[in-house]
Amino acid sequence: YPSSSKLLLLCTLSFSGGGVVAYSESRSETEHPVVDAGVVPKKKVVVLGTGWAGTSFLKDLDASRYDVQVVSPRNYFAFTPLLPSVTCGTVEARSIVEPVRTLIKKSKGEIKYWEAECVKIDAANRKVFCNSNIDNLVGRGKFSLDYDFLVLAVGSQVNTFNTPGVKENCHFLKDIEDAKRIRLSITDCFEKAVLPSLSEEERRSNLHFVVVGGGPTGVEFAAELHDYVQEDLTNLYPAVKDLVKITLIQSGDHILNTFDQRISTFAEQKFTRDGIEVQTGCRVISVSDKEITMKVKSTGEVCSVPHGLIVWSTGISTIPVIRDLMEQVGQGKRRVLATDEWLRVKGSEDVYAIGDCCTIDQRKIMDDISAIFAAADKNNSGTLTIEEFQDVMDDILLRYPQVELFLKKKHLLDFTSLWLDSQGNERKEIDIEGFKQALSHADSQMKSLPATAQVAAQQGTYLARCFNRMDQCEENPEGPRRFRGTGRHKFLPFRYKHFGQFAPLGGEQAAAELPGDWVSMGHSTQWLWYSVYASKQVSWRTRVLVMSDWTRRFIFGRDSSRV
Ligand code: FAD
Known part of the structure; x- marks a missing residue:
């Protein structure tokens, strides 16, 4: 986005009070909206992202106090904890999403939503540049927004650790599109494996499912896939049922190593009984369309195995637009964008960050x-x-x-x-x-706090409450004592409350770490999981859809058709 003064603006769409400007190559001096004399304009809040952090901020924000604009390339909120269930058709994709417009309609004031991706943040001039992801806009898909406060809630991207071949040959499991792609690929692998022209070796390779990463997402996907194969696919593809293999590769010594040790041992024993091969202490060094190559950490031995499908779930990294902002605000050397305890981006007073895209600086x-x-x-x-x-x-x-x-x-x-x-x-x-x-x-x-929906949602709620009380605090500046340094701050710092975590392990069993250092494992925990995840849905519509999907699966099994 060159900052030359030549005016190449194709068209200017000034929304009164909104500060929206279409741009092509450079910025214009006429970008600022005309404000009626005597009317104090509301402060402009631009929110990037409509995931856990962004939607919980918008839900709790008193939007009548601000001029609020939201930018996100996806016009829905996705309930990510149920994504692994979508990969196998246990739950349908549409059952776990809620349109952004439905969510913002419930707000007290007006919230404007733009379906676009923010491609650049200009922190010095308080401006964000966005590209619409809608086709055929011929030059009108680009626009910029001014802000007084910017709330970053853009999440993260998958970390491939620059392993060769991962981007090209592996599936990720970050959003709805990924889950839908995996579901189709599983069906593909089975349909391919039963073709008459294939040798037994080729059938076996096609039915080798590899999961890289033994964290909660990888473990849950492996468990879902195992259930799908045992409960549905073996009946539909009896000729190849004995050739199916699921391998879980983990670089650490144990799977679920962020959980209590009793849970990780229980999960490993259950997977071994189910026939899921757990390879711990292995690091993947390259992936091709046919083989995955890994190194055993203890012996240094390198081996390659053929695969039909790989799901890569090894952690998260910073997305490019945030990386670029980090350079601007003097955080170029850090791995993750740092905020203070009040969730303000260090080095930029008007920018706040919540959720997976940032970490509270605890150096x-x-x-x-x-x-x-x-x-x-x-x-x-x-x-x-x-x-x-x-x-x-x-x-x-x-x-x-x-x-x-x-x-x-x-x-x-x-x-x-x-x-x-x-x-x-x-x-x-x-x-x-x-x-x-x-x-x-x-x-x-x-x-750092864990990168979870729980943290993201609590940060969104906290920040919305701070925004709602901003005026009140300015009138009464004597706030709570600062924890670090001297003096006082307007608000108490963000404090995370941990409500525990679940790990579904398949076969109607789950493990849970609950508040008060409780550990619970087995069938009853799975029922607890069902009730918690049903109650946590963002609307009654999705709640009913999810519960009816679970019932449908109990009665009729999962649908493996390729639609
Ligand atoms: P996200 O929810 O990822 O949202 C990011 C938003 O930003 C999206 O709307 C996206 O479209 C938007 N965006 C991206 N780039 C841009 C851009 N350039 N401009 C504008 N908008 C942009 N956590 C739990 O606590 N419990 C669980 O059981 C659990 N299970 C999980 C299972 C899976 C498969 C996955 C992937 C995650 C799971 N998590 C779970 C983690 C949880 O989903 C994340 O921690 C949470 O989504 C983070 O919220 P967020 O708002 O920061 O990011």
Whole structure:
């Protein structure tokens, strides 16, 4: 987007108060909307993205206070936790999406929506440049928007770790289109495998399904696929039923390694019983249309196996438009866009970021924790009494909820190991250094919140509430004490509340980590999963559709037709 002064503007679509300008090659001085004298214009809020973070922000924002515009290339919200179910037809794609226009219609004020992709953010001039993804607009698909506040909720993209051949030969599972493509490809693999002209070896290769990544998405997809094969496809393709193989490749030592260890062990044992091959400690080094090549980390051995379909689910990375913004705001060296605890992008006062596209900057977390301990240890003795220690921990957990998550996972929250010495006698004092060392092992895990819908939705709600109270806070500037540094801030910082997480494992079984360090596994947990995911739907329409899809599947099985 060259910034030369030559006016090559093809057409200007000035929406009163909206600040929308069509552009082709350069910007014009006539872009600003005409405002009636005497009317104080509302502040312009531009929201990029209509996923978990964007829609929860819009749902809770009092849009009558602002001039709100939303840009997203997809005109719907997708309930991503049910995407793996869409890949096998357990749930239909349309059952888990809600049109953006239906969602914004319920808002208090007017919200304008543009179906387009933001391709460039100009932070210095408070402007975003967008391209419509609708065909045949002949030069009119490009436009720019001015903003007073920009809310980034653009999510992330799949991380391929630059592994050769992944983009060309693997399926991803990020959105509805991906899930629909996988569903068709599974049917293709079976139809191809039963063709009379194929050798047994070729049939076997076509029916080798590989899942790369042993996180929740990879595990859930492998489980769904296994159920689909066992409950539906083996009846429809009996000739090849014994040739089907599902392999799950994980570079770490265990699958579901962000879950409690009991859950990851349960999942591995269940997959082994089901005949899903779990290959841990393997790193994929290249993929071709016929083979996947991997290296066993412990021995260095390299092997290649033929495949029919690969689903790549190994984590997320930053999308290009955010990467470009990071360069502009001095965050070029970081991997992920950083915000402060109030979700403001570091280096740009008017830009906020929520959801998977950002992380709250916790780089100095250990320094802060050390400073809290040092302040509490007034005598410089290196120890604290139990009461002092408890006060310090209350303070730390309030500032850094991630510490609580980590401590829970490591079963340290009751601090039993700290209360008791090696002989099992109760200590009178706690060794600060010992505890800090235990925490520092977890430093990297504590730095970022997990990239989940839960975090994204809570951030959206938090930010909307801040926006709703912005005027009130300006009139009464005395806000809550800042946690870091000195002085005060308008709002309390964002605080994440963890409600637990699920991992469906197939065969009507699931595992769950619930609040209060509860772990639940088996058939009853699957029913809990059904009720939670039905209740979490964004509308009654999708709730009814999802539940009727589940019922249809119970009665008639899944539909494998290629439509
Ligand atoms: P997204 O929901 O990805 O939304 C991004 C939005 O930005 C989209 O509307 C997109 O169209 C738009 N966008 C993209 N680029 C641009 C652009 N250039 N300009 C404008 N708009 C743009 N989390 C859980 O908590 N529980 C689960 O069970 C769970 N299961 C999952 C299963 C799968 C298969 C996947 C893929 C994810 C799952 N997650 C789950 C994670 C969860 O979906 C994400 O953390 C969540 O979607 C992040 O929300 P977001 O709003 O940041 O991004």
